[in-house]
Amino acid sequence: MTPPSETLRAPLVVEFPFTRSLGPVQSAFLTGLREQTVLGVRTETGEVLVPPVEYDPATAAELRDLVEVGATGTVTTWAWNPGPRPGQPLATPFAWVLVRLDGADTALLHALDAPGPEAVRTGMRVRIRWAAERSGAITDIACFEPYDSDPVAEPGSHDGRFADPVTGIVAAARLDYTYSPGRAQTRYLHALTERRTVGERCPSCTKVYVPPRGACPTCGVATTHQVEVGPRGTVTTYCIVNIKAKNLDIEVPYVYAHIALDGAGLALHGRIGGIPYDQVRMGLRVEPVWSEDGRYPDHYRPTGEPDADYDTYKELL
């Protein structure tokens, strides 16, 4: 087995903007933040939960009894963050805090803007610093800031009604990765740069996997021997694509096919070009047309050979 000549790496960005609907309690709370009003919800035992939830965490009872609590509160625990990370509320060092707002019995997580850890302690008094632009999100609270004031014990009444209530949020997220493909796929990708397609043979069942993923899924063992396959192959089955994919510059309709390269134990996927889409057929013999930078086959085109006999590829369907 040839070791990979070098570990391949590529940036991989995963972004997922979930659109989430809000129930009556969360809608009132987040709309309230937009209006600089903090709402909590009262449980059957009289506890006031902030941030409010729709069901009692202890009893699962439906909670709808909204109350208004203060914009001032008390730190119940804290942690000094010397290195803010992307997406966090402040870009300069800050304290993470759980704050029990005046009138609430539970604490809310947020950031506290303070000069340093020596300026933060459990029990300190703080108040909300509102964001300049508010949309109905937890980030409408920009952060907390130190603020001496006397605690107010009782929450006020509030019906939770606002004009133009927020009914949903878009929760955007982005995670950055460095992708590395592992040994088998690294060998495969290196061979592609030489315009060779190299599969790997299972030492147990002798099937040749293209592209290889490192293991024979039937036998559960590592594929060991590299085997060059193709370049020619046979269309085993295909479909006609009629809907243009986003960000894909290919005219529809086109044919997407399973292609069994000569010597391979299973078919791989590829686009068929160089022939009208309605003339592609099972058994068509094809060969790769390499992309301009030569890193992978852009598509496959007919070789002009006679079609393969069904018996030669029926096990690869």
Next chain:
Amino acid sequence: MTPHRPDREVAIVAFAQSDHRRRTDDLSEVEMVMPVLHDVLRQTGLRTSDIGFTCSGSSDYLAGRAFSFTMALDGVGAWPPISESHVETDGAWALYEAWVKLLTGEADTALVYSYGKSSPGSVRDVLTRQLDPYYLAPLWPDSVALAALQAQALVDAGVTDETALAAIAGRSRADAGANPHAQLPGARPQGEYVVQPLRTGDCPPIGDGAAAVILAVGDRARELCARPAWIRGMDHRIEAHSLGVRDLTDSPSTRLAAERAGVFEAPVDTAELHAPFTSQEVVLRRALDLDESVRVNPSGGALAANPVMAAGLIRLGEAAARVHRGDSDRALAHATSGPCLQQNLVAVLEGEPHVR
């Protein structure tokens, strides 16, 4: 609460784990998992076709690979089609599912595995995506920050201090010196604050790794293993998601799971606790009433190697391995998931009185 007594004997009969490393750029997930699968099969002499049920635990978010568990399944050899399941959490919960499957009588043996490749991404940030999407996730509070809030609450309550936390870190890594799979073997300086009051030494190493165990019932277990680690009880419990409604200095879910698993019916000699942060060991010791007579984390625990999604299963495996070797007669194994010990699983493992 009365412990629940399972009416079928199930044991962990084999355990294997990878050498946990900071990076495994040269390995795909299946390439990382396959050797530990082969290891547990070799230990028992079983083949994939002998296994009644297979269950795995992992999270696609760690390495950013969609449906990565289906690729990892290639390493099992799942043809002809096997009876198989997957949990998107730590493999300890995959073991729980397999245990239940064996208790129902639908299978007599089970293969459980899990893996985590944290190196391709930023695991502190990735784990924020498991949080409440309305109130927490938009603030990107990372895993160290949340653990630090819990640690400060413990300090404020007078339960621990930085010196005591440093001692936990030192003991764990010193013990890991005897663990050939550990990522951080041997004591090391506590370092700077990552998020105060937690220093580098209070935090788990970030790394990649995999683990596997085999479960078997009754006499099948006795055939496969000289001294099976019998699962006498196992339970898992979860607390409210919102940190602000919990008492972060306590872990009632751990205590309840332990009661249900029968931990308090007799003393344990060993406890493998899944405490990625030093401060969390403090919480767990209190919740489980562990005194100085109990050997806690002889493997070094998650502070020595923390392949996310496998570290909990490894606690069960390490505890079982001690029973297999005759180093323990009654061991507690614990796994956790979620921020600040939100969800906890506790199992009691016992060896039969006389080594056969």
